[in-house]
Structure formats: structure tokens, C-alpha cells
Amino acid sequence: MEKVWDVIIIGAGPAGLTAGIYTARHGHNTLILHSGKIGGRALEAHMIENYPGFPQGLTGVELMKLFHEQATRFGAILRHETVIGLADAGDYKSVSTRSGYHQGKTVIITTGIQRKQLSVPGEMEFKGRGVSYCAICDGPFFRDKVVAIVGSGHEAVVDALHLTDTASKVYAIPGKKGYSENYPELAALKSNPKIEIIDGHDIAEISGSEFVTNLKLTGGKVERIDVDGVFILLEHVSTSNILVEAGINADEGGCVLVDRNQQTNIPGVYAAGDCSCMGWQVVTAAGDGAKAALTAMKYLKQRQ
Secondary structure (H helix, E strand, C coil): CCCEEEEEEECCCHHHHHHHHHHHHCCCCEEEEECCCCCHHHHHCCCECCCCCCCCCECHHHHHHHHHHHHHHCCCEEEECCEEEEEECCCCEEEEECCEEEEEEEEEECCCEEECCCCCCCCCCCECCCEECCHHHHHHHHCCCEEEEECCCHHHHHHHHHHCCCCCEEEEECCCCCCCCCCCCHHHHHHCCCEEECCCCEEEEEEECCCEEEEEEECCCCCEEECCEEEECCCEEECCHHHHHCCCCECCCCCECCCCCCECCCCCEEECHHHHCCCCCHHHHHHHHHHHHHHHHHHHHHHC
């Protein structure tokens, strides 16, 4: 007979690993399914200085290695299997992968999100060396530096203003079509002396030597700007489409909807971390994962 897991966690980023630490430590047999990147997007962080307990900071790889070790120490089982489906069968949940299927009494979704990329020369080469996808995370590394923020959405507008707290100058580059909506913060962005909006241009190339030094532009009069860093804040791509197809409620952007305890609309199914589009930080993802695990364990106890 196929083993029935107490908890199946889909995703092995900060939220998933934290959830696994909690459930496995309390004696619940826990399966964590991942697509090959244990640590998720946190692995891309070249330095994390704001995670409590590490005053000197550490790399994302180092921090996620510790998360991984702690989860396995308590008995969580990690398997490299790509999830392709989820079905609610009442008492049990069925999680389909390319290798087969697994049955669980509860499921915690921690699939994260993926950022759309510019897909221009230099983007991958300078990731972590001047190219960032999180202004809140990496803005402090560019104190008194010149940066650019690429994107036309609300997050790009808000984060451009946020960057003026640390950077000496911010180039706001919404793309050829300009900002997608007339956001309330646009007036503040346009009047901020630290921000220069470059309309009608797209990024053609990200250049530098050891770190980013300039951006090459296309579509307008400006051909190049000198910068120390570039924040790419395009729309995010939901990694939870399969889960939405299973009947789990999500918003228009693909963010899984949860209550204050990380519960989705399906009993016994929870979501935590970036897939619920809250926080966007390792520490908040870990907190979400802990809450989801505690709620799942309460559900399991009530079923006994």
C-alpha cells in the first residue's frame, strides 16, 4: 500500500524547509518535494545581512544549507520530484509528480514565484554582482551609489522611492510603454530630486567588469547610463498554476490566497512564503512556513 504522509510540502525554499523543521521535529512523517533547488530564490542572495542571529551576515547558499541540515536532522525526507498535479480526496490529498504520486493527510504549498527576466546580455552574468530582483533585500548594499530600477508596475514605483533612502541617485526605467497605471505614488516619484525617469527606452545590455558599471539603452535619445546596480522588477510568474487548477483560490496575479494562519480555501491545504505574495524576505517566508506547519499540526491532531 502506498505510504500516507502526515505532511507533504511542495517546495524547498525558506518557507518549505522551515515548515519541514517544525513538522518533522514534532514526529510527523514529512515529505518535502523539490524541483532541484534546495533553498529556492534565497540561493541567489550574495549576502543576507538582515536574518536574525547572524550579525556578520552570510550568503544565501550558506543560510539555506543550514535550513536543509536542520530539516533532515529532524527526519524530514527530501525528494527531487517535479509536482504536476494536486487533488483533494477529502481525508487525503494526492500529489502527482513525474515519478508517480504521493498521498498526504495535509499539504503545505511553498512553491515560491519566479521573476520575469529581461533576457538581455549581461543579466545572468552579473546576477548578484549588481543585478538584483529585490530592492528591499539588496537596496542597503547600494548606499550612496547610483542605481536603476526597471519595471512599469506598482512595485517598481514604490521600490524606486524606497531606494532613495539609501542610493544617491535612482534611474527609473519603465520601458517604452511607460508606467502601466497612474499609481498614487507616481507624483512623489516624479517630484523626487533623487529620481530621474527615463521614458521611451528599453534595456539592451547590462555591462561591467567585476560588477555592473553601465546599462546600454535602446529606443530613445539616451544610449548609456553609468550605474552601480540595476533592480529588475518585472511582473512575477506564478509557479502555482497546477495548484490553482486543483481548486485553490488565487488572485489575478496567481498569488495563493490564505488566511492569517496560512490556510487556503481547502481544508488541510496551506500555503506559505512567496507563493502567497507576502513579505518577499527569507525571514517572513520562514515565519509563514512555521505558521503553516503549526496550523497543519493542529489539523492533524483534530483528526486523531
